[in-house]
Amino acid sequence: MTGPYPDPYFSEESTDSTAHPAQPRYPYQDTADEQGLPPLRPDPAYPPLPQPSGSRRAAAHAQNPVRVPKRPPRSGWRRALYLGSGKLVNPGESPVERYERELTLRVNQPLRGCFKIAMLSLKGGVGKTTVTTILGSAFALLRGDRVVAVDANPDRGTLSQKIPIETTATVRHLLRDADKITRYSDVRAYTSQGAGRLEILASEQDPAVSEAFSEDDYLRTINLxxxxxxxxxxxxxxxxxxxxxxxVLDLADALVIVSSSSVDGARSASATIDWLEAHGYGDLVKRSVAVINSVRPRAGSVDLDKLAAHFAARTRAVCRIPFDPHLEEGAEIELERISDDTRMALLELAATVADAFPLKPF
Incomplete structure (x- = not known):
C-alpha cells in the first residue's frame, strides 16, 4: 500500500488467498457486472474513500504519511545559511514565509463559476477604488484567472485611472456591441489591463452624457x-x-465595505451596514468583509483595535491595510512600489475574501 487510502485493486491483505474469499473486490459495479459477479456489498474492512472538505489541500497533506522535505527559505538569515552551506543546511521557511504560503493556498482554492464582489462605501476619499484595484490585481496575479473590475460609479468614476489606459471604450460601448461579442478576445477590446493582469471596464467619462447607468445596464453587463x-x-x-x-447587491456573492481609519469614515461605514440590514441585505452583510484602510500616515486618537472590534461584531471578518505612500499618491498603481506591510495585508484580504468561494464539487 503506497498511499494514505487502500488501493481498490490491490492490498496487502488480498495477497492471502483466504482473505475475503467470497467478496472479490472491484472498484465499480459495472466492472462486477461484466465479470458476471454478484452485486457488490460494502466491505467494512475497506470503507469508502473520504472526500476532502474545508481546506482540501491542507487535509490531504495532513494525511500523507510520506515525509515531505523542508521548503528552502526565501529570505533572511535562513536563506543566507542555506546558500552559505552549499544547500546542505536547510533551516526551513520562516514563520512569516509559512504564513504567506498558507494565505496563498487560500487565495488559490478552487472556484466554481463566476464570483462577484461588490466594493462599497458611503463616503468618498476612503480609498475604495484603490482597494478594488489592488484586490483585483492580487487575485489576477496569484490565481492566474481572468479578473475584471467594473466601474459602476455614476459620477465619473476614477477606476480607469489606476492602470495604464489601453482603450477609450467604456461599459456603454460594450453594451452597445453586446450582440457582436462571441469570445473573450471580443470583450478584451473594451477593457484596459494593468501590470497585475487585472482588467478594468471603465465608466462613462464624458460629463455631457446624462443617461444614468441603470440596474438593467448593470445586469446586462454582468450577464455578459x-x-x-x-x-x-x-x-x-x-x-x-x-x-x-x-x-449590484442582488448579484453580489460577497461584499467588501471600505472604511478609513478616521471617525467619520467609520461612522459612514457603519451607516452603510445599517442601511443594508434595513433594506433586506442582512445575509449579505453577514458574508461581508470590512476593510479599515489607513489613508493617512497616523490614525490620530482613533483606537483601531476598537474600530476593528466594532466591525467584527457586524461582519464576517475585518482586514486592515496600513498607510502606503505609493497608494496615497492616487495615481496609477505600480505593484512593485507597494511596501511589504501593505503587500502582506493585501494577501490577507484576498485570502479572507476567497474563504467565501463556493466549494467546487469533486
Missing part, C-alpha cells in the same frame, strides 16, 4: 462578463440609492 471571467469586482459609487445599486 460572467461568461469570460472567473472574478468580477464592482466599484460602486458612494450613493446607495442610484439606479444600479439594487442590481
Amino acid at each position: 462578463l460572467e461568461h469570460y471571467y472567473s472574478i468580477v469586482l464592482t466599484d460602486c459609487g458612494t450613493g446607495l440609492m442610484h439606479s444600479a445599486m439594487k442590481g
